Amino acid sequence: xxxxxxxxxNLGRHKLRTVLTILSVALALFxxxxxxxxxxxxxxxxxxxxxxRLVTLNxxxxxxPLPLAYANRIKALPGxxxxxxxxxxxxxxxxxxxxxxxxxxxxESYLAMYPEIVLPPDQxxxxxxxRASAIIGKRLLSQFGWKLGQDVTLQxxxxxxxxxxxxxxxxxxxxxxxxxxxxIFHHALFDERIGRAGIAGWYIVEIDxxxxxxxxxxxxxxxxxxxxxxxxxxxxxxxxxxxATMWGxxxxxxxxxxxxxxxAILLVTANAMMMNARERTGExxxxxxxxxxxRLLFTLVMVEAGTMALTGAVLGLGxxxxxxxxxxxxxxxxxxxxxxxxxTILLGGAVAIGLMLASGLFPALRAARxxxxxxxxxxx
Amino acid sequence: MALVEIRDVHKxxxxxxxxxxxxxxxxxxxxAGSFTALMGPSGSGKSTLLNLIAGLDRPTRGVVRVGxxxxxxxxxxxxAAWRARNIGFVFQSFNLLPVLTAYQxxxxxxxxxxxxxxxxDGRVRLALDVVxxxxxxxxxxxxxSGGQEQxxxxxxxxxxxxxxxxxxxxxxQLDAKSSQEVLSLLQRLNNEFSKTIVIVTHDAHAxxxxxxxxxxxxxxLIEKRQAAVAGR
Numbered sequence: 001x002x003x004x005x006x007x008x009x010n011l012g013r014h015k016l017r018t019v020l021t022i023l024s025v026a027l028a029l030f031x032x033x034x035x036x037x038x039x040x041x042x043x044x045x046x047x048x049x050x051x052x053r054l055v056t057l058n059x060x061x062x063x064x065p066l067p068l069a070y071a072n073r074i075k076a077l078p079g080x081x082x083x084x085x086x087x088x089x090x091x092x093x094x095x096x097x098x099x100x101x102x103x104x105x106x107x108e109s110y111l112a113m114y115p116e117i118v119l120p121p122d123q124x125x126x127x128x129x130x131r132a133s134a135i136i137g138k139r140l141l142s143q144f145g146w147k148l149g150q151d152v153t154l155q156x157x158x159x160x161x162x163x164x165x166x167x168x169x170x171x172x173x174x175x176x177x178x179x180x181x182x183x184i185f186h187h188a189l190f191d192e193r194i195g196r197a198g199i200a201g202w203y204i205v206e207i208d209x210x211x212x213x214x215x216x217x218x219x220x221x222x223x224x225x226x227x228x229x230x231x232x233x234x235x236x237x238x239x240x241x242x243x244a245t246m247w248g249x250x251x252x253x254x255x256x257x258x259x260x261x262x263x264a265i266l267l268v269t270a271n272a273m274m275m276n277a278r279e280r281t282g283e284x285x286x287x288x289x290x291x292x293x294x295r296l297l298f299t300l301v302m303v304e305a306g307t308m309a310l311t312g313a314v315l316g317l318g319x320x321x322x323x324x325x326x327x328x329x330x331x332x333x334x335x336x337x338x339x340x341x342x343x344t345i346l347l348g349g350a351v352a353i354g355l356m357l358a359s360g361l362f363p364a365l366r367a368a369r370x371x372x373x374x375x376x377x378x379x380x
Numbered sequence: 381m382a383l384v385e386i387r388d389v390h391k392x393x394x395x396x397x398x399x400x401x402x403x404x405x406x407x408x409x410x411x412a413g414s415f416t417a418l419m420g421p422s423g424s425g426k427s428t429l430l431n432l433i434a435g436l437d438r439p440t441r442g443v444v445r446v447g448x449x450x451x452x453x454x455x456x457x458x459x460a461a462w463r464a465r466n467i468g469f470v471f472q473s474f475n476l477l478p479v480l481t482a483y484q485x486x487x488x489x490x491x492x493x494x495x496x497x498x499x500x501d502g503r504v505r506l507a508l509d510v511v512x513x514x515x516x517x518x519x520x521x522x523x524x525s526g527g528q529e530q531x532x533x534x535x536x537x538x539x540x541x542x543x544x545x546x547x548x549x550x551x552x553q554l555d556a557k558s559s560q561e562v563l564s565l566l567q568r569l570n571n572e573f574s575k576t577i578v579i580v581t582h583d584a585h586a587x588x589x590x591x592x593x594x595x596x597x598x599x600x601l602i603e604k605r606q607a608a609v610a611g612r
Contacts (some may be wrong), residue, residue, distance in 0.1 A: 006480070013478075291489060293456075293457055
């Protein structure tokens with residue numbers, strides 16, 4: 001502690017340089033935390049899915065629907081305890097300018113299938129019994145200032161026209177991967193408005209035992225193999241993971257950009273530290289003459305580098321944590337549950353320590369190893 | 381009694397392909413409580429001798445002993461600790477750390493000791509008082525005159541109560557008045573506090589203040605005489 005004022009005085013020697021270096025580190029770690037949080041959020045959403053839930057899609061692809069008539073046949077299979085279905089709607093709000101996820105579901109079976117969607121019982125009842133109603137995630141309520149009982153109109157994109165729903169409930173997801181910015185409305189209304197097409201985007205199948213997932217999935221797919229709409233059934237986790245893979249090799253890209261940014265900032269920080277060290281060659285000589293040991297000088301330079309790196313880390317990582325939390329960031333609905341996790345903060349801290357070692361090591365060694373007589377030539 | 385013993389010291393430097401012999405068997409004693417001026421032309425080895433006594437440089441051959449400790453045989457780590465306790469060094473160009481106040485500059489050698497903050501404070505204030513700069517404790521070097529800077533450097537050199545004070549051209553960058561102040565201070569430190577002082581100087585007036593004068597030429601001690609004889 002008795003050397004603290006010496007470290008602080010040296011950091012204050014070129015205040016602008018020190019501030020800019022700290023801000024560089026802060027920016028690097030902010031970007032690192034942001035990019036890594038995209039990766040961890042995608043990974044978390046790929047892990048989402050109840051062990052007892054299967055998802056059945058059209059084998060050709062998600063954009064191709066399945067006949068609603070499949071419902072009773074799937075429900076009749078041994079091991080199937082429940083069934084629900086949903087259809088992606090893709091409506092936009094505010095004259096078609098604002099996008100958030102919205103889809104049509106069979107309310108009663110869907111809410112029974114997803115206990116992660118929590119809303120008050122009276123709101124749940126009101127939703128189930130009003131075909132023209134919808135429930136929304138709590139984020140939409142705060143984002144648009146909507147109120148219970150208010151009519152909200154979406155502009156259909158896949159299914160044209162103005163679609164007006166009365167908000168009957170506001171849910172809170174217990175699993176962030178569900179997303180709190182989704183509008184859910186009645187599949188019956190959807191089916192009616194598009195002309196009784198009798199289609200479902202996908203089925204959600206509740207099974208009695210996770211161990212039976214593979215044989216039940218095979219039974220479903222076998223049942224419709226020779227129909228006009230063959231199916232592809234898998235666990236809900238596989239379904240979510242297939243969405244994650246739609247992002248391509250995002251994780252690799254984000255990781256690479258993150259590393260490149262950190263490396264670039266490392267060079268900036270190392271350069272600043274080297275400039276500090278070079279400018280102070282004479283002072284190092286004086287301190288050595290006074291009796292400061294090589295080890296002590298090495299430590300002091302490393303502490304300086306560490307102070308800059310860790311201050312930048314606290315600023316950058318703290319800002320990322322607070323900013324995304326305060327703004328409820330979710331990547332326009334594509335990254336539900338986006339959060340800078342404790343793991344990311346700890347990893348960011350480790351990056352900062354690495355930055356400190358990498359940027360401080362060379363100038364610290366230089367100060368420690370500098371022959372005092374050679375250094376004194378800078379003095380005289 | 382000899383506080384500093386130089387025994388058959390050889391020192392040579394390599395400059396490109398040329399070998400330069402500064403000392404070839406120098407032997408000399410400096411007594412405890414003495415005030416010695418080292419004089420001689422540039423390149424005669426004055427500063428090199430100072431560096432050898434301070435343990436900042438090593439002889440190519442021979443022995444340097446200060447207070448009974450064989451400086452020339454110490455490791456770099458031992459030397460740093462030894463210097464902190466035994467050497468007070470003053471440079472021609474003051475060399476105060478510009479980011480520290482006069483107080484903080486003087487305190488630097490004490491940071492290497494186990495003294496408490498209170499004890500350090502007492503000794504720093506005493507040292508500043510001795511050099512007459514109590515009222516400049518919170519001033520940064522840029523806010524001090526050249527003479528005040530050098531007095532601060534002297535306070536830094538004496539604050540840890542070293543065995544010997546070594547000064548390399550301490551008045552070289554000062555005007556006449558400031559030089560006299562600094563030299564008077566050194567005389568006082570020697571007379572009142574019995575500090576052993578070795579000063580390198582080109583200035584005959586500065587040498588007059590010393591009790592003995594050593595003349596070096598091309599690494600050889602060509603003359604040693606009492607200051608009174610040297611031309612007071």
